[in-house]
Amino acid sequence: MKKYIVGLSLVLLGLGLAGCGSTTNESSSDSSGKAATSSTVKDETLEVKDSNGKVTVPKNPKKVVVFDNGSLDTLDALGVGDTIVGAATDNLPAYLKEYKKVDSAGGIKEPDLEKINQMKPDLIIISGRQSDFLDQLKEIAPTMYLAVDTSNTWNSIKQNVETLGQIFGKEKAAKKQLAELETSIKETKAKAEESKDKALTVLVNEGQLSTYGKDSRFGIVYDTFGFAESDDAIKASTHGQSVSYEYVLDKNPDVLFVVDRTKAIGGDDSNNNVADNELVAQTTAGKNKKVISLQPDVWYLSGGGLESVKMMLDDVNKAFE
Structure with a gap:
């Protein structure tokens, strides 16, 4: 009888240890109480290249402030314009007039830092006109500086478009539209x-x-x-x-x-x-x-x-x- 009790105790102890061991292998929970796997955490951000070098940005950001109108029209063309919550609305070209409905993020040369902070963006995209505010904008949210390299114009444009496609999960759409543009460019170049x-x-x-x-x-x-x-x-x-x-x-x-x-x-x-x-x-x-x-x-x-x-x-x- 004693042997039976001792044996049963050892089995129960083993099960208890196994249960404790399994909890140490579980992924940590996020603030909502849902388990976040390591792969999910990894997918939340990615490292891309902007005009200043490497920058870490969120994957598939939901709230974006855009000062660079070229990037704005690329996001529109890729079908993710609904993520834009702020722009320099007083300086939008006519073909982007529908984005006048989003909140103004300030002037094209002077971002409204307080207003942008209130928007709580996941990502901010700027061009050279706002480069003096880069450090201040970085304190609000991850900020990308996307300029066109005038010494290598087309390759620079392609890189910027592909980068935005990568961030928003639109790589195929970006490559398809770039290929179509490249065909048109070759035709024009041949005529010229x-x-x-x-x-x-x-x-x-x-x-x-x-x-x-x-x-x-x-x-x-x-x-x-x-x-x-x-x-x-x-x-x-x-x-x-x-x-x-x-x-x-x-x-x-x-x-x-x-x-x-x-x-x-x-x-x-x-x-x-x-x-x-x-x-x-x-x-x-x-x-x-x-x-x-x-x-x-x-x-x-x-x-x-x-x-x-x-x-x-x-x-x-x-x-x-």
Whole structure:
């Protein structure tokens, strides 16, 4: 009888130890009391590359504040626009007007930190215009800096789109749309090279001209869309190289692309009709009606997104009509 009792005790003790051992192998519970497996925890964040290097961001964020309009249009094209809770709503291009309904996150150059904090975003996406606020924004939520590298425009755009696709679980959709864009870009580039037309890109602001060449703000015209430069000595600069109408006549472009900054952000545009200028009218572009107005809000306020690159392609293809 004693042996039976001792044996039974050992069995019960063993079962108890086994039960204790199983609890040590269980995943810890989250604040809601639900067990979170190690794989789930791992999937909650991922490391991606932005314009500053590696950054850790949430996977499939539900609340996003976006200042970079190119990223905003990419999220829209990928079908995750419903995650956007804040944007620089006063500086949205017309094609993104539906996002004026989201909360304003401040100006395009000066984020409203207090307002953004109240939004409690999971992710913030900025461009160069907000880069001075990067450290302050990081204190609110993980912040990505997505700029377009003007020395490698198309590859830079592709990387940004693929990164957003990865974050939002839209990798296939991103690759499909990029492939379609790449086909259109190749077609445009082939036309530009075949035409042998030399182009000049200018920005007009209340009657004053600045020009931009390869490796600059509007360098996509040359390095991606394939147009030759009428002036290959333009210094790369964010704000462009200040020039005169005499300069335009001297360079005599076959195609003159014009971005009207005043129309994009407001101001006096009474002296902005470049095509009507008497000196421009004497250029090959003027004579052949190849002074082409680019959609100002797309080129000045956006660019670098799946939707905006399509619109930019439509603009430059007017040179072949």
